[in-house]
Structure formats: structure tokens, C-alpha cells
Amino acid sequence: MPIPTVAPELVAKAKAELDAHLREIISWHFSPETGCPYWLDWAGKNFDPRKEVTKTEDLLKFGHFADESLRDLQPEVWVPAQFKGKPYNIFETGGTTGMPKQRIGWNDYKVDYSEFSEKISDAHFPRGGAWLMMGPTGPRRLRLAIEHLANVRGSSCYFIDLDPRFVKKLITNKQFDVAKQYMAHVVDQATLILKNRKVTGLFTTPKLLEAIAEKVNLWDAGIRGVFCGGTSMKPQEVRFIIEELLENRIGFYPTYGNTLMGLAASVPLQPEDNYSVTYYAPQPRAILRVVNPDQTDETVAYDTWGRAELTTLTKEFFMPRFLERDEVIRRAPRPPYAWDGVGDVRPFGAMTKTIVEGVY
Amino acid sequence: MSTVPHLPVLRLGRNYESLEKFEVKDHKTGEVKALVSNVNAGIVRRDLAKIGSARAALKKFTCSQLIEMSAKAGEFFLNGTLPLGDQGHTQSAQQYIETLSCTSGLPWNMVQRNMAKVHFALTNMKFVLNGLSRGLDLGILDKGTGEQFGTKLSYFPTCNALGLVMPSNSPAVNSLWIPAISLKTPVVIKPGKEEPWTPYRLIQAFIAAGVPAEAFGFYPTDHEGAGEILKSTGRSLIFGDKNTMAQYANNPAIQLHGPGWSKFLIGDDCIENWRDYIDVIAGAISDNGGRSCINASAVVVPKYAAEIAAALAQKLGPFAPTRSDDPNARLSGFANIKMADFIDAQIDDGLKVPGATDVTAQYRNGPRKAIFEGGTYMRPTIVLCDSFVHPLANKEFLCPYASVVTCPQSEMLHKIGYTLAASVITKDQAFIEAVTDFAEIDRLNIGPVSTMKISWDQPHEGNMFEFLWQRRSIERAW
Numbered sequence: 001m002p003i004p005t006v007a008p009e010l011v012a013k014a015k016a017e018l019d020a021h022l023r024e025i026i027s028w029h030f031s032p033e034t035g036c037p038y039w040l041d042w043a044g045k046n047f048d049p050r051k052e053v054t055k056t057e058d059l060l061k062f063g064h065f066a067d068e069s070l071r072d073l074q075p076e077v078w079v080p081a082q083f084k085g086k087p088y089n090i091f092e093t094g095g096t097t098g099m100p101k102q103r104i105g106w107n108d109y110k111v112d113y114s115e116f117s118e119k120i121s122d123a124h125f126p127r128g129g130a131w132l133m134m135g136p137t138g139p140r141r142l143r144l145a146i147e148h149l150a151n152v153r154g155s156s157c158y159f160i161d162l163d164p165r166f167v168k169k170l171i172t173n174k175q176f177d178v179a180k181q182y183m184a185h186v187v188d189q190a191t192l193i194l195k196n197r198k199v200t201g202l203f204t205t206p207k208l209l210e211a212i213a214e215k216v217n218l219w220d221a222g223i224r225g226v227f228c229g230g231t232s233m234k235p236q237e238v239r240f241i242i243e244e245l246l247e248n249r250i251g252f253y254p255t256y257g258n259t260l261m262g263l264a265a266s267v268p269l270q271p272e273d274n275y276s277v278t279y280y281a282p283q284p285r286a287i288l289r290v291v292n293p294d295q296t297d298e299t300v301a302y303d304t305w306g307r308a309e310l311t312t313l314t315k316e317f318f319m320p321r322f323l324e325r326d327e328v329i330r331r332a333p334r335p336p337y338a339w340d341g342v343g344d345v346r347p348f349g350a351m352t353k354t355i356v357e358g359v360y
Numbered sequence: 361m362s363t364v365p366h367l368p369v370l371r372l373g374r375n376y377e378s379l380e381k382f383e384v385k386d387h388k389t390g391e392v393k394a395l396v397s398n399v400n401a402g403i404v405r406r407d408l409a410k411i412g413s414a415r416a417a418l419k420k421f422t423c424s425q426l427i428e429m430s431a432k433a434g435e436f437f438l439n440g441t442l443p444l445g446d447q448g449h450t451q452s453a454q455q456y457i458e459t460l461s462c463t464s465g466l467p468w469n470m471v472q473r474n475m476a477k478v479h480f481a482l483t484n485m486k487f488v489l490n491g492l493s494r495g496l497d498l499g500i501l502d503k504g505t506g507e508q509f510g511t512k513l514s515y516f517p518t519c520n521a522l523g524l525v526m527p528s529n530s531p532a533v534n535s536l537w538i539p540a541i542s543l544k545t546p547v548v549i550k551p552g553k554e555e556p557w558t559p560y561r562l563i564q565a566f567i568a569a570g571v572p573a574e575a576f577g578f579y580p581t582d583h584e585g586a587g588e589i590l591k592s593t594g595r596s597l598i599f600g601d602k603n604t605m606a607q608y609a610n611n612p613a614i615q616l617h618g619p620g621w622s623k624f625l626i627g628d629d630c631i632e633n634w635r636d637y638i639d640v641i642a643g644a645i646s647d648n649g650g651r652s653c654i655n656a657s658a659v660v661v662p663k664y665a666a667e668i669a670a671a672l673a674q675k676l677g678p679f680a681p682t683r684s685d686d687p688n689a690r691l692s693g694f695a696n697i698k699m700a701d702f703i704d705a706q707i708d709d710g711l712k713v714p715g716a717t718d719v720t721a722q723y724r725n726g727p728r729k730a731i732f733e734g735g736t737y738m739r740p741t742i743v744l745c746d747s748f749v750h751p752l753a754n755k756e757f758l759c760p761y762a763s764v765v766t767c768p769q770s771e772m773l774h775k776i777g778y779t780l781a782a783s784v785i786t787k788d789q790a791f792i793e794a795v796t797d798f799a800e801i802d803r804l805n806i807g808p809v810s811t812m813k814i815s816w817d818q819p820h821e822g823n824m825f826e827f828l829w830q831r832r833s834i835e836r837a838w
Contacts, residue, residue, distance in 0.1 A: 244403070
């Protein structure tokens with residue numbers, strides 16, 4: 001079966017909806033009665049986007065978002081006027097060395113994960129069946145997001161924590177034995193839960209998934225669906241997970257996401273995909289563009305490698321043109337998504353240098 | 361059928377085509393000669409968890425039967441046409457020679473010599489194992505217990521399989537693992553990136569001879585996968601440089617095959633006859649293109665160092681690249697050109713330190729690194745060093761290279777350090793006793809014997825029989 005395509009009129013419709021959403025978000029963040037101090041101040045020093053940014057092409061008028069401001073500035077500068085006085089969640093990203101970057105939020109994660117719930121099958125994640133999350137909790141958005149996702153489906157969730165900052169430090173310092181001990185410590189706890197509690201859904205990272213599959217047969221343990229994210233997965237690794245760890249009978253849902261974007265779901269794999277996973281941003285709340293790394297105002301051609309550029313467009317958070325640390329293949333729209341996708345995500349520069357990904 | 365063969369992963373008897381493949385290319389033209397499937401460490405881990413079935417497949421045969429199969433495999437390897445990959449390709453012996461030559465840089469005559477070594481080991485397995493086991497009745501391994509030499513004997517296998525992280529530089533190193541099959545031990549091989557040919561052909565030869573395919577793992581994989589092989593097989597061999605060796609130095613389950621720093625030492629009593637030894641020394645430096653760990657890389661003499669260096673340089677300096685099918689080819693090309701650049705730069709940097717002279721330069725009529733018909737070659741280099749302190753005095757490179765160092769006989773053993781193969785030219789009994797007792801020498805030759813001489817029935821960087829089987833005490837009530 002050939003890879004399905006999306007009719008041009010549906011692509012145009014999605015683009016028109018995105019432009020309308022963009023105008024609404026720009027208006028929200030750059031109007032004194034609704035916007036946040038950071039962007040209002042920015043507009044005073046640069047230009048008024050409400051006049052100049054009316055369609056996604058106009059986003060090029062912004063430079064690349066300086067993510068240091070998420071680290072260097074107090075979180076209050078990101079509070080839109082309409083949210084003033086409402087306590088917020090503080091989610092962190094990075095932080096292996098020094099101060100982490102922080103994104104504040106209220107409901108965005110719930111919106112993202114409620115939407116994602118509609119994309120996973122009840123056969124793989126039975127409503128009411130318990131979940132286990134084995135991965136980064138702590139200051140990560142993921143912990144609340146996964147619990148929300150489980151709750152939306154009438155389920156509860158067990159948690160086993162993993163501190164990715166510690167793992168990255170261990171690997172950078174070549175303390176591989178300690179890293180292995182820590183990983184075993186995490187996996188042992190998860191194994192204990194799987195052996196003593198009825199769990200049907202699992203969220204984890206590919207490496208931890210493999211480690212736990214060495215200890216228990218996931219199908220026999222009751223697992224019917226696995227939701228995976230966190231690191232790059234080459235097609236061969238995806239195939240390995242599906243064929244050997246999940247034995248072609250447990251549902252597999254790879255995702256691409258982070259604290260700044262939300263969650264990009266993948267389309268179900270067909271044989272023609274050859275296990276190459278394509279993700280689609282939760283448009284219109286986020287846009288992923290695949291750019292020429294040397295000329296970032298250019299979008300690369302379809303099926304060509306480039307660098308991922310993220311724009312986040314919600315009322316809680318506006319972030320234009322942030323250059324992700326990932327390189328991806330630009331993929332054409334594919335049902336049910338009438339916009340570009342990104343495939344075979346891998347760390348930017350993976351072909352030319354060693355990247356520490358750790359277990360997350 | 362594609363014109364380019366595809367070498368699949370062999371998952372203990374099962375072909376597996378990975379979604380990730382790498383190309384093996386002609387070192388001169390860049391033409392792709394094979395696609396090789398490359399797997400993630402997870403695949404290796406999962407298969408090694410089931411390695412017991414591979415051992416069980418071999419256990420059905422007696423050692424004696426496996427020795428016979430090894431001999432048949434030797435004939436298939438040397439002369440047979442064997443399957444090459446999973447797409448219907450086959451490979452004759454001549455095709456093996458030509459393909460290995462064009463991807464590794466080894467000329468045909470050196471590939472043929474390597475083939476002959478592997479063939480000898482395969483077809484003389486009884487003799488090899490007799491030497492390594494000191495005459496043990498191998499039927500005792502079949503039964504687990506027995507009596508011989510007037511005593512009760514019992515042996516148990518030390519591992520589930522023999523893991524191998526292979527190099528690309530010399531096909532004959534594969535002869536190190538082949539006794540494992542007759543010793544009922546499955547092999548799990550990560551081939552060298554530029555040399556998948558020999559282990560693959562050997563496996564096919566064994567299978568053609570009747571050895572169960574389940575006994576063989578062929579896993580082109582990444583660094584993590586190699587680590588898994590080393591960790592999970594129970595016993596393994598790794599080939600690499602000094603840094604690789606340092607990582608595993610204290611692990612008795614891993615046999616290290618690193619730089620050999622093999623040497624000639626000439627005693628005071630024989631030094632006046634140094635001219636008589638030039639041919640054997642020159643051969644030990646340059647045979648097999650200087651690629652082996654048993655190639656001599658230093659000549660240690662009490663006097664006449666300058667004269668000896670000049671004589672060696674006069675003999676080796678004119679060696680120049682030739683066509684790979686030239687029966688007199690002496691040099692091997694570099695599949696990895698960066699390696700040639702690195703070696704050339706290392707020698708040049710060393711020569712900037714006072715106390716060393718490239719004696720070959722005057723006989724070479726050109727630069728050390730030479731390009732010939734699109735291939736990159738390193739021409740021989742003999743460096744005269746004034747002492748062991750000089751950075752070039754105890755170096756080993758993947759080409760014909762040796763230092764000639766002056767050192768009083770009384771100080772030689774204090775200075776030479778680890779030496780895989782030492783040929784000590786002396787008749788002085790006291791010196792012979794001293795070198796015999798010297799623990800840093802692995803293989804010892806007394807007299808003008810090439811460091812390249814191999815006795816298959818004697819240990820090479822460890823005894824494979826003792827590595828794979830261990831004796832235990834046993835008493836039986838019935």
C-alpha cells in the first residue's frame with residue numbers, strides 16, 4: 001500500500017487555519033492587556049508583530065529565539081497579563097550543567113496529552129488499565145503529562161523516576177559502571193511493579209524499554225501498549241523494538257517532544273515506511289519546520305535532512321523559530337496531518353561527532 | 361540478484377538483513393564490493409541470552425568429529441566455492457583473494473600466504489590441539505571426565521561462547537579462533553569493518569563441512585555491540601591499539617591482542633657476524649607488509665647499530681608499491697588513508713626529536729607515503745635511534761618499520777619492555793637463561809629465527825585450550 005498523501009486543498013485549509021491561529025496568538029502576546037512582559041518589552045525594542053506578522057512566512061521577521069532567556073530571566077516575565085495571579089507549573093529542560101531552562105504553564109500540557117489520547121488505541125491502552133511511567137519525573141513536564149494522559153483514559157499511573165541529568169554526567173565523566181548500576185536500579189524498581197501490579201500501558205525510553213524487556217516478557221506481564229519518547233531512534237532500532245521486544249503484538253507509539261513544544265505524535269507505520277518514523281507537530285499549537293542548517297531562513301526540500309526549527313503558539317507561551325538540537329528529514333503531509341512532518345530524528349551533528357544521549 | 365553481494369548478520373544459524381548497512385569498498389577505486397548489515401547492540405544482547413542452544417548444537421559432536429570437519433573446512437576455505445551473502449552470490453578462492461586484496465590493500469601474494477596459514481591450522485587441528493592441551497585425550501572433553509597420565513581428569517567449559525572483536529589488518533589472525541569449534545565452543549564474531557570476508561568465508565566453510573550453523577554468530581555492530589560481545593560471551597579476544605588494551609587490561613576473561621613490539625636482540629657473542637642475520641631480520645620486518653604484531657619493530661644490538669641500520673635500509677628502502685597481482689609485491693595498501701597519514705606524521709614528528717635518523721630515506725628515492733594507481737602505501741622505514749629513550753625506539757606501525765637501537769647486552773632486558781615475539785641471536789648460555797626467565801617475552805626464538813615464525817601447537821598470547829576449558833578436581837563414587 002503506497003504511503004497516503006493529503007489533498008492540496010486540505011493542506012491549504014490547514015495553512016489558513018494556522019495563519020488565523022498565528023494572528024490570534026501574536027495579538028494575544030503583543031497586546032498590553034493580554035501579553036507578557038518579555039514580549040511586550042521585545043516589541044518596544046524591535047517592531048510590533050501585530051502589524052507585521054499575519055502569516056507563518058512572516059515569522060522569518062523574528063530572529064531565532066534565544067533560549068538563554070528561559071534560563072537567565074525570572075519566570076514572571078513570561079506570565080501573560082491574562083494569567084497574572086494564577087499559580088503556574090514550572091517545567092525544566094536541560095540542566096545537566098548549570099541553571100536549567102524553564103517554561104511555565106497552566107493547561108497546555110493537558111491540552112496536548114488529551115489530544116494525544118485520541119490517537120492511541122483502546123486495544124493497546126485499555127481504558128481503566130493501569131500505566132507505568134519509567135522515565136524522568138522531577139521538574140519535567142512529562143510526569144504530569146503522562147499522569148494526565150492516563151487519567152483522561154480513566155487510568156492511574158505508577159511512576160519510577162529516572163534523573164537524566166545524573167545519567168548524562170556519569171556518561172560524560174566516563175563513569176559507565178555507575179551509569180549501569182543506576183540504570184539497573186531504575187529497571188529493578190519497574191520490574192517489581194510489573195511483577196506485583198496489573199499494568200497494561202508503559203511509557204519509557206528505548207534504552208530502558210530494552211533493559212526491562214530483558215528482565216520480563218512484556219506481553220506476559222500484561223503490557224499491551226508502549227509509548228516511547230526521549231531519544232532518537234534509527235529505523236533499525238524501531239524495528240528491533242517492534243519485532244523483538246514487543247514481538248509484533250504490543251502496540252508501539254513513538255513520539256517526539258519536549259518541554260518547549262509539547263508532543264508530536266507519529267503516524268502508524270506501514271511496511272513501506274521501512275520502520276522510519278515520521279512525527280507531526282501538534283499544529284496549530286506548534287510548528288516544526290526543517291531548515292537548511294547553514295541558511296536557516298530556507299526550508300529544505302522534502303525527504304532531505306535539515307535542522308528542526310520549532311515555533312510554539314499557545315496563549316500560555318509564544319516562542320518563535322527556536323533551533324532544536326535535532327536534525328530530521330522533512331516529510332510530506334500524511335493523513336490525518338495536513339502539514340509537514342519530521343522523520344528519523346537524530347541529534348544535530350550525529351554524523352560528525354559523538355553525542356551524549358544517555359538513557360533519555 | 362543485485363550485482364553487489366550483501367553479507368547478512370548471522371544470528372546463530374539465521375540470516376538477518378538489517379535496515380542499516382555499510383559499504384566495503386575497493387581501496388583504490390572506491391567501488392562498492394559488498395554491503396554489510398550492521399546491527400544494534402540490542403540484537404547482540406538478545407541473541408547472547410540464547411547462546412546455550414549454540415553450544416548444545418556443537419555438543420552433539422565429539423571433538424574428534426569436529427576436528428575432521430575442521431579439516432574439511434580447511435579444504436573448502438582454500439579451494440572451494442562458497443556462499444557469499446544471502447542473495448545467491450558465491451565466492452571462489454580466487455574471487456576471495458581478489459576481493460580481499462582490493463578492499464584491504466593486501467597484495468594477492470600476501471592474501472595467499474594468509475590463506476595458507478589458516479588452511480594449515482584447520483587441516484592440522486589435531487596437532488594444534490595436541491600441543492595446546494599437552495596431549496590430552498580430547499575424548500575426556502566429550503565425556504566430561506576420564507583418566508589419562510595415571511590420573512583422573514575432568515574439564516569444564518569456561519564460557520558459553522568465544523567472542524571476537526576482529527581487526528581488519530591481517531586475515532591470518534582468524535586462525536586464532538578456529539580451534540574453538542573443535543573445542544565445542546560457539547564463536548560470536550564482530551568482523552573488522554574493512555575485512556568481513558575472511559570470517560564470513562571461514563564460517564561458510566565450516567557450515568559446508570557439516571558444523572551446525574547455530575554455532576556461528578557474525579555480528580557487524582557498533583562500539584556498544586562490540587562491548588556486549590566482550591561482556592556476555594564469557595571469554596573473548598580483542599584486537600586493538602594500546603588504548604584499547606588498557607581498557608581491558610585487568611579482565612582475565614578477555615584475551616588482548618594489541619601491539620606486539622616484537623624484536624630482535626643480538627648478543628655480544630654473535631654481533632660480529634651481524635651481516636649473516638640481515639636477511640632474516642629484514643624479512644621479519646617486512647613480511648606480510650609489516651602488518652602483523654609479530655613483525656619485528658626493533659633491532660637491539662650492543663654495537664654496529666649504524667651499520668646494521670644501513671644494511672637493512674639498503675635492502676628494504678627500495679621496496680615500492682606494485683600492482684596487487686604482482687607475485688613479488690612487498691607492500692600493502694591502506695584501506696584507511698587516514699591511518700597512513702597518521703603513521704607518516706608520527707614518524708616525522710619523532711624524527712624531530714634529536715637522536716634518530718631515517719636511514720631508509722637515502723635508499724627510497726621519494727617520500728615515505730606513496731600513491732600508486734590510486735592506492736596509498738607506506739614504504740619501509742628504518743630508524744637509527746641512539747637510545748631506548750627516543751620516542752621512535754619502541755614504536756610499532758602498520759607498515760614495515762623498525763628501529764635499530766644500541767644497548768649493552770647487560771641492559772637489554774631492563775629496556776625492551778613487553779615483547780610479543782623476541783628472536784634472540786646468541787649462544788651465550790647465561791643470556792639464553794636470562795631471556796628464558798624473562799616474563800615480558802611472550803614467544804621466544806633462540807638464534808636467527810624470524811619473529812614471524814608460528815608454531816601452531818604452541819600458545820600465542822595465551823593458550824586457547826586453557827582459555828576455553830578448565831580442569832577441575834573430581835571424585836566419583838560410581
